[in-house]
Amino acid sequence: MRLIPAPAGSGIVFRRTDLDNYEIPANGRNVARVSYATSLMRQGVLISTTEHLLSALIGLGVDNVIIEIDNLEVPILDGSARPYVEAIIETGTKQQRRKREYLRILKPVEVREGPEVGGKFIGVYPGDGYSIDYSIDFPAPIGHETFIGDLEAGAYRDLIAPARTFGFREDEAMLRNMGLIRGATDDCAIIIGKGAVQNGPLRFDDEFVRHKVLDLIGDLALAGRRIWGRVVAERAGHAMHTALVQRLLRDRSAWELATRSAPDAAELEQEEKTSSALRMLRPSHA
Numbered sequence: 027m028r029l030i031p032a033p034a035g036s037g038i039v040f041r042r043t044d045l046d047n048y049e050i051p052a053n054g055r056n057v058a059r060v061s062y063a064t065s066l067m068r069q070g071v072l073i074s075t076t077e078h079l080l081s082a083l084i085g086l087g088v089d090n091v092i093i094e095i096d097n098l099e100v101p102i103l104d105g106s107a108r109p110y111v112e113a114i115i116e117t118g119t120k121q122q123r124r125k126r127e128y129l130r131i132l133k134p135v136e137v138r139e140g141p142e143v144g145g146k147f148i149g150v151y152p153g154d155g156y157s158i159d160y161s162i163d164f165p166a167p168i169g170h171e172t173f174i175g176d177l178e179a180g181a182y183r184d185l186i187a188p189a190r191t192f193g194f195r196e197d198e199a200m201l202r203n204m205g206l207i208r209g210a211t212d213d214c215a216i217i218i219g220k221g222a223v224q225n226g227p228l229r230f231d232d233e234f235v236r237h238k239v240l241d242l243i244g245d246l247a248l249a250g251r252r253i254w255g256r257v258v259a260e261r262a263g264h265a266m267h268t269a270l271v272q273r274l275l276r277d278r279s280a281w282e283l284a285t286r287s288a289p290d291a292a293e294l295e296q297e298e299k300t301s302s303a304l305r306m307l308r309p310s311h312a
């Protein structure tokens with residue numbers, strides 16, 4: 027996999043180098059299959075597990091980039107966005123002259139599933155930065171966790187990127203059968219079994235909810251533009267995240283494209299350097 031710079035306004039685009047450079051833009055129109063991970067599909071061509079890489083890009087303020095990949099699965103690496111973040115920071119990003127266009131939220135858009143209390147919920151509201159308020163409820167040892175933060179404050183790299191995905195030992199056989207965690211091992215996820223973390227220590231006491239925030243940022247990247255607003259999620263997941271994106275994009279009265287005063291869009295710089303930085307990202311199971 028290789029990230030290469032793209033002109034202002036082009037967005038984030040996956041390019042399957044094994045299929046004649048077929049391109050799949052990372053946007054809500056191409057959301058395909060969503061369960062334990064988010065996949066994009068365009069005319070039958072698939073890119074799976076897009077969320078951690080997209081999260082890293084949004085977290086670091088990268089708006090325009092081409093992601094060249096020679097197979098259908100974005101590498102899971104250590105189950106977090108940290109390896110991507112480190113490689114992108116090492117390579118550097120470039121500020122583009124054109125002002126970033128935000129998707130500025132004008133009125134609430136919400137998606138609910140299940141009962142009013144205790145069900146799944148996600149909503150997006152008008153707000154100043156890009157704030158996220160996420161709550162989860164899982165069986166022990168996770169329990170109830172809440173994380174509140176603002177992406178515009180610039181703490182993504184330290185507070186969100188290192189948080190790893192997690193899975194329950196009981197689900198492993200099923201997930202493997204569905205082809206969803208091909209080669210998943212203790213190295214690429216927090217494994218929970220018998221009410222305890224099997225491969226500690228955790229990177230944060232509340233690593234689970236931080237990972238949900240990481241996923242949410244990656245899934246909301248499919249709105250095609252950076253969100254300018256406030257997001258609230260309770261017990262949500264990829265399906266709810268992407269349902270929100272689709273509902274939001276459909277409701278043309280709920281948002282506008284807007285720029286802020288200072289230019290802030292970034293693009294990747296120096297193709298050569300990028301490719302060497304990302305060479306280390308090849309997963310061991312590929």
Ligand SMILES: [Zn+2]
Nearest residue numbers: 077191237241
């Ligand atoms: Zn994830």
